[in-house]
Amino acid sequence: MTTNGKNKLLEVVDMTQWVIACNPNDYDIEGVFNKLDKVEWKQSTNINVGDIVYIYVTSPVKEIRYKCIARKVNLSHADTTKDREFILKGDNYENRGRYMELELITKYKEGQFTLENLKQNGLKSVQGPSKVSEELSKYIKSNEIDMIKETLKDNDKEDSLNYELQKTNLDEAFTYKYEKKKRAKYIIKNDIKTYIRDRNVAKNALKHANYKCEVDKNHETFLRRNVEVGYTESHHLVPMAYSDLFDVSLDVEENIVSLCSHCHNLLHYGKDFEKVLEKLYKERVDYLNRVGICVSFEQLKMMYL
Structure with a gap:
């Protein structure tokens, strides 16, 4: 921002x-x-x-x-x-x-x-x-969109990782700190620009959601093998691939939602993703603003198309 x-x-x-x-x-x-x-x-x-x-x-x-x-x-x-x-x-x-x-x-x-x-x-x-020129601008922008989509495919794998949770401090609640973080450095991996994620941030986000799906906490999940909490996946609501468009880090708890596998895949690949995305956005927009991630729903929707 x-x-x-x-x-x-x-x-x-x-x-x-x-x-x-x-x-x-x-x-x-x-x-x-x-x-x-x-x-x-x-x-x-x-x-x-x-x-x-x-x-x-x-x-x-x-x-x-x-x-x-x-x-x-x-x-x-x-x-x-x-x-x-x-x-x-x-x-x-x-x-x-x-x-x-x-x-x-x-x-x-x-x-x-x-x-x-x-x-x-x-x-x-x-x-x-x-x-x-307008012609050249459109050409560059269309290629950049293709590049971002390629990056999103690579980053989806990172967002979907099954983070191993530790038994220690598992019952301690996590509350948002609303701290703006400086945008992290990126790495070039297989010619794709990727921003490094902090796994502890993802774990905190899952803990904040009490290991429930934030689309509907009643969505069925299974228990993890190493600790008896529900298996949900962390997902950056504003995708990390768009980090260059912001002056702050997108890898913060306020921008990470806890999703069951079904809802996570629906957001990425489902025809009716927009309703789920809008629900999550409305519940998060105030939190996002407080950490400097200012984006309208129309802008966010464009990132998923």
Whole structure:
């Protein structure tokens, strides 16, 4: 969530989008984003705070590889102490007049947005900073949706894990703390961007629900083998695959619901998922807001389509 309360799911769509070029012979863009999530970049056009900036890596790569958001603009100088080792040709990055702070949102996998595909879908030039056309924006967005769906398939396996519960402290109640957590770092696993989950958070969420299905506590469940409590599965109501759209962590107890296997699968694969999703959303929306996860039901529904 942004500081003014506007949800970033809308912000990413509404803000002006730009394409800028990076010569890998001048600046090791891959190396810097493997180490840092923010860089100060030379600014030669009127990019505003909140604008989306796609970084096109020139020959021999010839692809858009990075999606960033502008956090600060019109800076008088750049702090090169953080990324000095990645500046390969200093005269291209020092004493440029204006700088902007770019925060990494997404790393695209190789072959996702090649120059050939970009030109076929509205890209006019990569010679200098340029605004993204409506045609190109739609092309990028459609590919991103496919990427997120692929990520969701991978993340479903994580959400469905049968967490082993310990007998110790099993009877102690867990109450929400309503603490906003910083968004965790992600890892690239099989070319899929995945955010690390804290299993203790999932266990706390199941405990909070008293190991009942939150769609209907009377739904039948079976007992776990290691401890005699009902078997339910933890599920992130706002899916972890959409973490990039928020400034806070989605891996918090307030965003995790306890579901029987039937309801969990219905949410992911069922034709009538919307009624179940709306019930859970209405019961959770106040909790989500308190931890900085501000999303409307229509936005949430889009994440499940």
